[in-house]
Amino acid sequence: MRRRWTERARAAWRWGRKNRYTLADVGYALGSLPFVVAGMVISLNGDVGWGLDALLDGMAVLSPITGLFLGLQLVLVVPGLVALAVLARRTSPQWLLWSSLLLTAAFGNVYAAPVALYSYAAWFPDRRRLLLLWSCAHFAALTATYSGRESILVVPLTMSFLVFPLLFGLWVGTRRQLVENLRERAERLEREQHLMAESAIAAERTRIAREMHDVVAHRVSLMVLHAGGLEVSAPDERTAKAAELIRTTGREALAELREILGVLRDGGDTAPTAPQPVLDDLGKLVDNARAAGMTVVLSATGTPRRLPAQVERTAYRVVQEALTNAAKHAPGAPVDVHVDHGDRELTLTVANAAATDTTADPVPGSGYGLVGLRERLAMVGGTMVAYPLPDGGWWLRAAVPVPPASDTAGAEAADTVEEPQ
Template sequence: MRVNRQMTPLLLGVAVFTVSLGSASGGLGVVSGLPFPLPLAAATAAGAAAWWARRSWWPLALVGAAAYVALVMWPPLVVASYHAGTRLRRTRDIALYLGAAGAVLAASVGAGRLAGGTRELATATAANAVLMIVAAMVLPLVYGLWIRSRRDVLAAARERADRLEREQVLRAEQARDQERARIAREMHDVVAHRVSLMVLHAGALELGARDERTAGTAAVIGGIGREALANLREVLGVLRSPGQPAPLAPQPTLADLDRLLDQSRALGIPVTRHDHGEPRPLRSTVERTAYRVVQEALTNVHKHAAGAPTDVHVRFLAGELRVEVSNRPARGDAVPDAAPDAAPDAVPDAVPLPGSGWGLAGLRERVELLGGTLRTGPCDGGGFGVVAEIPLEAA
């Protein structure tokens, strides 16, 4: 497309030169009687002016007027009139151009009468003179005006469409911002308030506990609650200021895995970690996803199989990191199936913990975004297992 646009002025110049030379050499049955170099020079000037017309059409109009009066060379006038129609916007300018057309007509009639013969018949008679000037100047001018009007309409339509699209985007962004603000308010007023109460009650229980075990458990609950409040504060900052996110704390990686396991142990779940292969630094996205896999799996153990012995296997393989979390039946109970939607088996009288129902689904999306796979289901010996395979070269 760019090559064609660059070639169009050159092709137009060649066409005007060729047709002009033919018309000056008797193409209309009019022989000027002038030496051949003069029509050749006029045709060359007309071709060059036509090539330049996209930048400025006035030289072509002047060359066309002079060539038409002297040699009845009409192609430059046709192209110049078309360009005048596409460029002239004020009524006064169009009227001046039509006045110039009348002047060219009068000069052509005078030249025809002086030349006599065929030239006088073609350009000096009233009918032929009007027909020639209408065909060479008026009709191309009208066609150029129509083309310009059509372009203006299309440009206005495109501008209107772009404006409507921008307004739609702004409305969508405004609706998004309002929804984010509403979610932030709800989270602050409901979730943050409840978690704050939980932390306060845990602190009171820690201070008033009569045995060390209860005080330790209350301290763990208070610490987890404070971490939840910190994370919630960061999320609220992002929701309220999407353009300028609040500075976030470092995201947990495999280096924080032992602290996560200690929290589960403090809440009564015996967790054993097994590392396989040679540990080595991995990409932050890989380590963060592995941490979230273990975190979600332990959360499900707390909710559905509290007290069940749990094994966490971290396997450093050649091309991937494999994380396996599985729990076994607790304290000689019947073989439990700690599926996320099952009722808790380890503590029959406990009130089931509420859940969003999207934990494993969101976890699967997180793993698959890195090109990995997540498998969940009952284990052969009882309990429930979560296996995540994360490629080391994940983006």
């Protein structure tokens, strides 16, 4: 029960904060009604009269019931119109000001004037606020005209009664304008910072693309060129096949490098047009590693099925990076690659023994391979564990969450439906 009342109180509080301006206007309108009605009653009693003189004289000729009826109409209708003007004080404060002025001129009723002056000063531009000084003086003069006694004190009292709401409205309007200017300045500064960040990113992309083209692409092109020459002039068939593998791998690397450079230079998120690797390409990846002299055993458990393209591409890159690291840091060591097609998870395990070819020069690494794999796996919700083995080898395990088999089966069935011609 307490929780229900707490939720209701919070909902009421949120509703009140959302509609606080409307509630304030309603409060002002209701609060002004008693004062306006009291002023109307005083006016109808004949204490003040300029606009009411002719009306009261005419009402005296009528029957008492008719005069009472007209008086009640004035007491009820005029305050209602003033209350409506108060409700519209934010959108049309000039109507409230003029209605208050007419109310004062006709009935000597100045009780709606403070709200009118405050609203006009708070919601209208500075150029129009000069009219308020004239309005205050006019209100005071009218009140002094209606008062038949102590007219000297009526003017300063009325001015003080009207000046304070005017000054408060001027302060509120100036503060609102200042806050609005600060907000616009902050938004403009944020847009400028965003544009500067985009320009810096574009410049950095261009610089990286230029360096990769000048350094990496040039050296890979030289490797492909020398491998092609070695393939032609190889003394034996084994050397020729190795040179052919180097040449084709280098060409593929150059093609992928061109796509990466294109994305960096364009600065967009356009996907490469070439087919992206999937799990079915693991066999070709292992064959290339074997052709390069590695001993790789590929095994799989579970039922293979189609998975989201990003998941399959990530799994392929994990195995590719693991084989590359094994070739760099453990040349000649056997490598075991195991793929487990689970119902909820795709698990990749790559393990290699210690290096057996101690005569080969170690290949320097960038140090960012495993970091890049963790980031790539995190994008698809996967995890990775990698650590060295006691015998000098290395063990890596990556797990990627996958949709249930029923969901992927439905997706495969939908993809196999031919579109109508």
